[in-house]
Structures are given as structure tokens and as C-alpha cells.
Amino acid sequence: MLRVLLFWSGGKDAAWTLYRLEQDDTVEVVALVTTFDAKTDRSAMHSVRRSLLKLQAFAAGLPLIEIGLPWPCSNTIYERVINSVIMKSRDDLDIHALAFGDIFLEDIRSYREQKFAELGLDLLFPIWGMPTKDLALEMMGSNLRARVACVDSNALPAEFAGREFDLEFLEALPKVVDPCGENGEFHSFVWSGPMLKRPIPIKNGATEKRDSFIFTDFLPDD
Numbered sequence: 001m002l003r004v005l006l007f008w009s010g011g012k013d014a015a016w017t018l019y020r021l022e023q024d025d026t027v028e029v030v031a032l033v034t035t036f037d038a039k040t041d042r043s044a045m046h047s048v049r050r051s052l053l054k055l056q057a058f059a060a061g062l063p064l065i066e067i068g069l070p071w072p073c074s075n076t077i078y079e080r081v082i083n084s085v086i087m088k089s090r091d092d093l094d095i096h097a098l099a100f101g102d103i104f105l106e107d108i109r110s111y112r113e114q115k116f117a118e119l120g121l122d123l124l125f126p127i128w129g130m131p132t133k134d135l136a137l138e139m140m141g142s143n144l145r146a147r148v149a150c151v152d153s154n155a156l157p158a159e160f161a162g163r164e165f166d167l168e169f170l171e172a173l174p175k176v177v178d179p180c181g182e183n184g185e186f187h188s189f190v191w192s193g194p195m196l197k198r199p200i201p202i203k204n205g206a207t208e209k210r211d212s213f214i215f216t217d218f219l220p221d222d
Contacts (some may be wrong), residue, residue: 001028004124005089008032008064008098009045011051011099012146012165013127013180015190016139018060020126021099022195027124029100030093031063038068046149046187047215052200055220059196065089068152079115084118095124103132103182132180136170144193148186150215152179155185162216189218 004027008014019120021029035044042049050066059066067085069078089095098121102109113123127135146165151158155177156219163169165188170179177185192199205217 002026002096002122003028003030003094004097004099005030005065005086005093005095006032007101008034008053008057009101009103009187010034010043010048010056011046011149011188012139012144012188012190013103013182015101015144015146015193015195016135017099017101017126019142019144019193019195021124024126027097029062029099031089032057032060033063033065033089035067035069035082037071038072044069044215046189048149048189048218052189052202052220054113054217055200056190056196059198059200083115083119086116086121090119090121090210095121097124099124099126101127103127103130103135103180105182111162113199132178132182133170136165136179139193140166140170144190144195145199146188146190146193147204147218148216149189149218150213151186152184153209153212153214156207157181158207158214161207161214 006018006029020029036050037044043053054064067081098116100112102125116123148161148165149161151160191202201221202218203221205219207216
């Protein structure tokens with residue numbers, strides 16, 4: 001069995017990558033790894049509360065390796081911190097491979113292959129090259145449920161933040177926006193799906209604009 005550490009954002013692409021890996025009898029996902037902004041205690045990219053990411057990992061039945069990053073964080077610091085955690089995980093958990101939810105951005109894949117090559121681990125991209133409209137429909141058809149955590153206001157109006165990632169959302173997207181937001185147009189948080197043993201009820205909190213991005217704060221819905 002190939003023992004895998006999955007880079008985890010809490011969004012639909014990472015969640016679907018986990019689901020795909022779980023269907024492969026030759027691999028075992030050992031843990032999830034997520035970066036957090038140490039100042040805000042939220043996920044570095046999506047600005048989702050750490051507590052919700054931990055609930056996700058618990059629902060997936062996997063440990064969550066939490067990496068706190070300073071803000072601002074240079075690429076040099078980021079790479080040093082990430083590599084240190086991965087090497088420790090490689091040794092402590094007997095990790096053989098790293099997995100990512102990238103779909104088609106060649107520069108990001110090349111960056112990962114270049115920066116992680118020295119660690120002696122295989123790199124897996126289970127959803128790489130899939131047509132994003134087909135991928136989005138596949139997710140929805142398999143009962144993945146997600147909500148949009150943030151949008152780039154240069155690509156989408158503010159009212160798209162906080163919406164469900166569903167057929168209505170997909171049909172409302174401007175034609176220039178990728179159906180999976182692979183160019184950074186939007187990011188999501190998965191609250192239910194076949195990769196989770198139980199749903200994570202959430203409700204929308206405040207919406208805030210920071211720089212060009214509009215974030216919706218998700219709260220546990222008890």
C-alpha cells in the first residue's frame with residue numbers, strides 16, 4: 001500500500017481527491033495536512049475557521065496535521081516550514097507519497113514537482129486533466145455538498161460568496177469563470193459528501209472584503 005499525505009484545503013477539489021484516493025485499493029491516505037494563518041487561526045487560502053477544518057478531518061476519519069504560518073509569509077519561509085513538516089511526517093508516519101487536488105494549472109504542478117522532488121516522495125494528482133464542467137457535475141451527482149467560502153471580486157459579484165455549490169450556482173457563473181474555480185475565481189468548503197462519515201452543518205456569518213477577495217465566515221449550525 002502506498003501511504004499518502006493529502007494536502008487539504010477543505011474545499012471540493014481536495015475532498016474529491018480524497019474520495020478518488022479512497023477508491024484506489026493500492027493507496028492508503030494516512031493524514032491530511034493544512035496550512036493556517038497563525039494570526040487569524042483560519043485556513044491560509046480560504047479563510048475558513050480552524051475548528052471547521054478539524055471537524056472535517058474528524059468526519060473523514062483522518063488526523064489533521066496543522067501548520068501555522070506567519071503573516072506575511074514569504075515563499076522562503078513557506079517552503080522551509082512545509083518541507084520540515086513533510087519530512088517529519090515522512091519519518092513518523094512512513095509516508096510514501098503526497099497528493100494534491102490540482103486540475104490543470106501547469107505552473108502550480110511544476111512548482112510542486114520541483115520543490116518536493118528532494119524529499120524522495122511520489123507526487124499524486126488524482127483529478128489532474130479532468131474537464132472541469134464534467135468534474136463539477138460528477139461531484140454534485142455524487143452528493144458532494146459545498147458552500148462558496150470566498151470569491152475574487154474581479155471575477156464574480158459579491159453575492160456569489162456563501163452560496164451553495166450546486167447546479168444553480170454552476171448555471172449562474174459567467175462563461176469566463178471556470179466551473180471549478182481552478183483559476184482562483186472562487187474557493188469552497190465541503191460540509192457533506194461521500195468522503196465524510198457525517199455532515200457538518202454550517203450557516204453563513206458575516207461577509208467581508210479583503211483586498212480583491214470577498215469572504216463569507218461559516219459558523220457551525222447547531
